[in-house]
Amino acid sequence: MEEYVVLVNPQDEVLGLMEKQQAHINGLLHRAFSVFLFNDQGEMLLQKRASMKYHSPNQWTNAVCSHPREGENYLDGAKRRVKEELGIETELSEKFNFIYKADVGGGLWEHELDYVFTGSYNSEFNLNKDEVEEVRYISMKDLDQEISEYPERFTEWFKIILEEYKHNF
Numbered sequence: 001m002e003e004y005v006v007l008v009n010p011q012d013e014v015l016g017l018m019e020k021q022q023a024h025i026n027g028l029l030h031r032a033f034s035v036f037l038f039n040d041q042g043e044m045l046l047q048k049r050a051s052m053k054y055h056s057p058n059q060w061t062n063a064v065c066s067h068p069r070e071g072e073n074y075l076d077g078a079k080r081r082v083k084e085e086l087g088i089e090t091e092l093s094e095k096f097n098f099i100y101k102a103d104v105g106g107g108l109w110e111h112e113l114d115y116v117f118t119g120s121y122n123s124e125f126n127l128n129k130d131e132v133e134e135v136r137y138i139s140m141k142d143l144d145q146e147i148s149e150y151p152e153r154f155t156e157w158f159k160i161i162l163e164e165y166k167h168n169f
Contacts, residue, residue: 004028005067008113010099018068019052019169027101034161035064035077035092036118036158043137045121048087049155050133055104058133061155062162074115082119085133087126092117096168102156110157 005023007015007030023030037045049056057163064085070078078092094117101111125135138146147154147162 003067004070005032010113021108022069024055024104024108024110026156028128029099029113030067031074031075031115032065032110033066033081033117034062034157035078035082036116036122036165037063037082037090037165038118039120039122039137041137041139043139044143045137046143047133047135048133050129050131052130052165055106056155057106057130060153060157061158062087062147063135065155065157075117078115085128085131087128088119088121088123090119092119096164098164100157100160100164102160103124104156112157114157114161116161 003020004017005020007023007028008019011014011028012031018028018030039045046060047063048060049058051057064078064081066077066081068074072080075092075094079089082092083089094115097113097115099113101109104110127135147159151159
């Protein structure tokens with residue numbers, strides 16, 4: 001099944017739909033969301049993208065990052081993908097939104113109006129192995145050190161969104 005993204009202008013006004021991979025090839029601005037989950041120790045959940053993903057396979061990133069469907073709001077899309085990828089349900093809070101553009105290799109670009117949500121979770125996962133290879137929690141201090149030492153292990157957009165998150169909090 002082909003997936004489509006919602007193309008928008010910087011004011012989040014809908015311009016139309018485009019097949020997801022084509023939007024990434026063309027580098028066109030589209031709607032997206034990112035979810036950061038934390039446990040009771042304040043550690044951030046990371047997911048390792050599945051090896052079969054068409055871009056950024058086997059790289060670590062935030063808990064969930066995806067795109068709302070046509071007619072779906074950002075929060076509902078984020079909750080849907082948390083359930084689809086991690087097999088869990090948890091409350092999410094919108095924190096901020098911003099626009100970024102990142103070269104993800106292979107002639108593909110992420111150019112997104114990204115709404116960032118946070119939540120907490122402290123139980124078991126039921127991972128969708130088509131999407132997620134594995135998950136782990138990490139302290140912010142250890143995450144900063146690991147990104148500094150091994151930036152290639154992390155998705156380009158996660159590094160951008162993490163810096164924006166730190167700037168906002």
